[in-house]
Amino acid sequence: xxxxxxxxxxxxxxxxxxxxxxxxxxxxxxxxxxxxxxxxxxxxxxxxxxxxxxxxxxxxxxxxxxxxxxxxxxxxxxxxxxxxxxxxxxxxxxxxxxxxxxxxxxxxxxxxxxxxxxxxxxxxxxxxxxxxxxxxxxxxxxxxxxxxxxxxxxxxxxxxxxxxxxxxxxxxxxxxxxxxxxxxxxxxxxxxxxxxxxxxxxxxxxxxxxxxxxxxxxxxxxxxxxxxxxxxxxxxxxxxxxxxxxxxxxxxxxxxxxxxxxxxxxxxxxxxxxxxxxxxxxxxxxxxxxxxxxxxxxxxxxxxxxxxxxxxxxxxxxxxxxxxxxxxxxxxxxxxxxxxxxxxxxxxxxxxxxxxxxxxxxxxxxxxxxxxxxxxxxxxxxxxxxxxxxxxxxxxxxxxxxxxxxxxxxxxxxxxxxxxxxxxxxxxxxxxxxxxxxxxxxxxxxxxxxxxxxxxxxxxx
Ligand SMILES: [Zn+2]
Numbered sequence: 001x002x003x004x005x006x007x008x009x010x011x012x013x014x015x016x017x018x019x020x021x022x023x024x025x026x027x028x029x030x031x032x033x034x035x036x037x038x039x040x041x042x043x044x045x046x047x048x049x050x051x052x053x054x055x056x057x058x059x060x061x062x063x064x065x066x067x068x069x070x071x072x073x074x075x076x077x078x079x080x081x082x083x084x085x086x087x088x089x090x091x092x093x094x095x096x097x098x099x100x101x102x103x104x105x106x107x108x109x110x111x112x113x114x115x116x117x118x119x120x121x122x123x124x125x126x127x128x129x130x131x132x133x134x135x136x137x138x139x140x141x142x143x144x145x146x147x148x149x150x151x152x153x154x155x156x157x158x159x160x161x162x163x164x165x166x167x168x169x170x171x172x173x174x175x176x177x178x179x180x181x182x183x184x185x186x187x188x189x190x191x192x193x194x195x196x197x198x199x200x201x202x203x204x205x206x207x208x209x210x211x212x213x214x215x216x217x218x219x220x221x222x223x224x225x226x227x228x229x230x231x232x233x234x235x236x237x238x239x240x241x242x243x244x245x246x247x248x249x250x251x252x253x254x255x256x257x258x259x260x261x262x263x264x265x266x267x268x269x270x271x272x273x274x275x276x277x278x279x280x281x282x283x284x285x286x287x288x289x290x291x292x293x294x295x296x297x298x299x300x301x302x303x304x305x306x307x308x309x310x311x312x313x314x315x316x317x318x319x320x321x322x323x324x325x326x327x328x329x330x331x332x333x334x335x336x337x338x339x340x341x342x343x344x345x346x347x348x349x350x351x352x353x354x355x356x357x358x359x360x361x362x363x364x365x366x367x368x369x370x371x372x373x374x375x376x377x378x379x380x381x382x383x384x385x386x387x388x389x390x391x392x393x394x395x396x397x398x399x400x401x402x403x404x405x406x407x408x409x410x411x412x413x414x415x416x417x418x419x420x421x422x423x424x425x426x427x428x429x430x431x432x433x434x435x436x437x438x439x440x441x442x443x444x445x446x447x448x449x450x451x452x453x454x455x456x457x458x459x460x461x
Contacts, residue, residue, distance in 0.1 A: 015037060015038070015149075015150035015151055015152045016035050016036065016037050016038030016039075016132050016149065016150070016151055016152070017035075017036040017037055017038075017151070017152055017153050017154070018033055018034070018035060018036075018038075018132075018151055018153075018154040018155070018186075018187075019033065019034040019036075019154070019155045019156075019157075020032075020033050020129065020154065020155065020156040020157070020187065021033075021034075021156075021157050021159070022156060022157065022158045022159070023158075023159045023162070024121060024158060024159075024160065024162070024163060024194055025162055025163075027101060027102055027103065027116045027121075028099055028100060028101045028102060028116075029099070029100050029102065029121075029123070029128065030097070030098075030099050031097065031098055031099070031100065031128075031129075031130070032095050032096070032097045033095065033096045033097075033130055034069070034093050034094070034095050035093060035094055035095070035096065035132060036093040037152075038132050038134075038149075039088070039132055039133060039134030040088035040091075041087065041088050041089060042085060042086070042087060042088065042134075043085075043086040043088050043132050043133070043134070044079075044083065044084075044085060044086075044132070044133040044134070044135065044136050044138065044139050045064075045083065045084040045085075045086055045096060045130050045131070045132055045133075045139075046082060046083040046084070046130070046131050046133065046138065046139040046143070046146055047061050047082040047083075047127065047128070047129075047130060047131070047143060048126050048127060048131060048143050048144070048146045048148075048188060049082075049113070049126065049127050049142075049143035049144045050112035050113055050124065050126050050127060050144065059100050059101060059102045059103065059113065059114050059127055059128060060100070060101050061082055061098055061099070061100050061101075061128075062098070062099055062101070063097070063098055063099040064076055064078075064084055064096070064097070064098040065096075065097050065098075066086045066088075066094060066095065066096050066097070067094065067095050067097070068090045068092065068094055068095070069092060069093055069094065069095060072090075074086055074087055074088060074089060074090070074094060075087035075089075079136070079139065080139060080140075081142065081143060082143050083139035085136075096130055098130065100114070100127075100128045102114045102115065102116040102121060102123075102128070103115070103116070112124050112126065112268060112270055113126075113127055114127050114128050115254075117254035117255075117256070118254075119195055119196070119213070119215055119252075119254075120193060120194060120195030120196075120197075120213060120251055121193070121194040121195065122191065122192075122193045122194075122249075122251065122275065123191065123192045123193070123194070124191050124270055124275075125186075125187045125188040125189060125190045125191060125192070126188045126189075126270075127143075129186070129187045129188050131146065131148060131149045131186070131188065132149050133149050148186045148188055148189070149186065151183075151185060151186045152184075153182065153183065153184055154182075154183045154184075154185070154186060154187050155176075155180070155181065155182050155183070156173070156180070156181045156183070156187055156192070157179065157180045157181075158179040158180070158192075158194070159179075160179055160194070163194070164196070166196040166214070167194055167195055167196055168194075168195075168196075168197055169181075169192050169193070169194050170192070170193050170194075170197045170199065170211035170247065170249060171190060171191060171192045171193070171247070171273070172190070172191070172245055172246060172247040172271065172272040172273050173187075173190050173192075189271050190271055190273075191249070191270050191271060191273040191275065193211065193249045193251065193275075195213055195251070196213060196214040196215070197211040197212060197213050197214075197249070198211065198212055198214070199211050200212060200224050202224060202227045202228050202231060202248065203228055203231055203232060203235075205240075206231055206232070206235055206240050206241065207240070207241075207244060207245040207246060208227070208231050208241070208245070208246050208247075208248070208303075209245070209246075209247050209248070210223070210224055210227060210247070210248045210249075210250060211247060211248070211249045211250065212224070212250045213250055213251045213252055215252040216250045216251070216252050216278065217252065217280070217286055218263060218265070218278040218279070218280055218286055218291060218295060219286065219287065219291055219292050219295040220286075221287065222287075222292055222295065222296075223250065223295070223299075226292075226295060226296050226299050226337075226339060227248060227299050227303065229337040229338075229339065230296065230299050230300045230303050230333050230334065230337055230339075231303050232337075233300075233333040233336045233337045234300070234303055234304060234307070234329065234333050237329075237333070237404060237406055237407045237410075238307055238406070238407060238410050241303075241306035241307060241310075241311060242306070242307065242310070242311030242312070243272060243306075243310070243311060244272060245272060246272040246273070246274065246306055247272065247273050247274070248273075248274045248276055248302070248303075249273060249274065249275050249276065250276050250278075251275070251276070251277050252277070252278065252279055253266070253277045253278060253279030257277075257279070258279035258280075258281070259279055259280065259281055260281055261281050262280065262281060262284060263278065263279070263280040263284055263291055263294060264278065264279050264280070265277065265278045265294070265295070265298040266278075267298065267301070267302040267305075269302070269305040269306070269309070269310050271310075272306075272310070274302050274303070274305065274306070276298075276299075276302055278295075278298075289344075292339070293334070293339070293340055293344055293348060296330075296334035296337070296339040296340060297327075297330045297331050297334050297340075297348065298330065299330070300329060300330030300331065300332075300333040300334050301326040301327055301329070301330030302326070302330075303333075304325065304326040304329040304330060304333075305322070305326055307410065308321065308322050308325060308326065309322045309422075312410075312413055312414060312417050312423065313417075313420075313421075313422035313423070314422050314423045314428075315422045315423065315424050315425070316371060316372060317368045317371050317372055317424075317425050318368075318371065318422075318423065318424075318425055318428060319371035319372075319381060320367035320368070320370060320371045320381040320384070320385040320388075321367075321385065321428060323381055323382045323385055324367070324381065324382060324383075324384065324385015324386045324387075324388060324389055325385065325386075325389055325406075327352075327382050327383070327385060327386035327389075328385075328386045328389035328390060328393075328406075329406060331345060331348060331349060331386070332345075332393075332406070346458060349386075349390065349456070349458065350453075350458055352383050352386060352387070353383075353387065353451075353453065353456065353458065355383055356380070356383045356384060356387060356451070359379060359380050359383070360380075361380065361383075361384060361450070361451065362448060362450055363377070363380065364377050364380035364381060364384050364448070365448045366445075366446060366447055366448045367381060367384060367385060367388065367445060368425055368446070369448070370384065384451070387451045387456060388444045388445060388451070390456055390457075391440070391444060391451070391455050391456060392405055392409075392432065392435070392436050392440065392444075393405040393406065394455075394456075394457055395436045395437065395440055396408075396435060396436060399436075401435075405435070408435065409431070409432070409435060412431045412434075412435070413427075413428070413431060416431065428445075429441055429445060429446060432445060
């Protein structure tokens with residue numbers, strides 16, 4: 001049975017205490033939530049979606065019912081897109097039950113949506129955990145625009161008895177017993193991954209752990225030691241990552257998204273979780289130098305996201321800053337850690353430059369334009385973003401100013417940041433213009449000037 005917490009202790013209409021009990025099956029979860037406190041006599045229940053995943057939903061919710069703890073049914077009516085009205089005709093805690101069917105469309109791997117495949121399931125809280133409101137206004141918004149309800153505490157307990165023996169649930173949320181977690185916040189902020197994962201420490205002092213899926217095969221032997229070296233290099237540069245503990249969750253790409261050729265990596269950050277995927281075609285030797293270099297740059301890139309955008313939020317027109325800087329720091333921290341040689345760092349950057357040309361680099365226009373243009377220009381903003389960071393760093397170093405460009409820029413941005421409101425392009429341009437020549441900022445950051453090899457310190461054109 002579901003434990004009932006604080007039943008009757010909270011006056012009605014106060015924030016809820018939620019206890020989720022979850023039974024995962026193949027490609028679906030069955031959920032019962034015990035709600036103590038919270039809205040009554042009418043509760044507006046809704047599910048959200050990732051702002052990036054709107055229109056790409058990989059899950060649907062059905063079989064929604066409500067009852068008292070003793071089992072008497074409560075009235076439930078659908079009232080719109082993934083939204084319900086529940087008549088809470090009890091003064092005690094009550095229970096909402098539903099099923100979430102979770103698919104695996106490849107596009108969703110980039111869109112912070114829950115996914116499942118034969119050997120794992122990743123629940124990105126934003127789309128599978130019910131939210132409870134005391135007024136219909138909140139559910140009037142589209143799922144991607146719905147706010148989170150107020151929760152004083154939440155617990156999630158998983159019953160994995162129907163799944164393979166080696167499956168566990170991993171999460172950055174505090175685990176109070178096997179597969180049981182306690183949160184002080186809505187679980188929609190969290191990630192839970194189910195599968196044959198094992199925890200490993202990356203760096204206790206930095207609060208960084210890994211959960212590695214048994215099927216991960218790209219550079220498996222180096223994975224944790226690379227992450228450790230890269231995290232330490234970045235911590236020396238920027239200080240420890242802002243916030244609490246973080247978890248890197250390593251999952252092999254399912255066959256539907258695995259590459260036909262070469263190696264493919266994907267990553268995203270959600271709360272204090274880094275979701276990392278990789279796959280390779282059968283012909284690729286998984287431990288050769290090039291694969292290890294690629295893995296190191298990828299890990300360095302993703303670890304940097306604990307700083308930007310997770311520790312320091314930026315608005316969408318600054319996506320180039322988040323991605324370009326991550327790419328730049330990924331490569332430079334792999335170099336500093338000694339995983340990449342100087343020649344390897346230059347060669348890999350030169351390859352990035354060639355890709356920039358092949359993609360029609362100038363087509364991106366300004367970085368801000370590429371950040372806002374949508375999916376087809378997205379790859380360009382990573383690579384142009386990185387090249388611009390390289391040029392800014394070289395200019396900073398040539399001017400003989402103290403400290404590295406990256407650490408000084410980070411500290412100045414953090415001085416500007418209030419810890420909550422995402423930074424806007426104006427603030428970034430202003431700070432950059434105090435560090436390098438304003439004309440460099442105008443040409444390369446705000447403008448769409450063509451980037452040349454000599455500017456990158458990579459020889460002649
Ligand atoms: Zn990134």
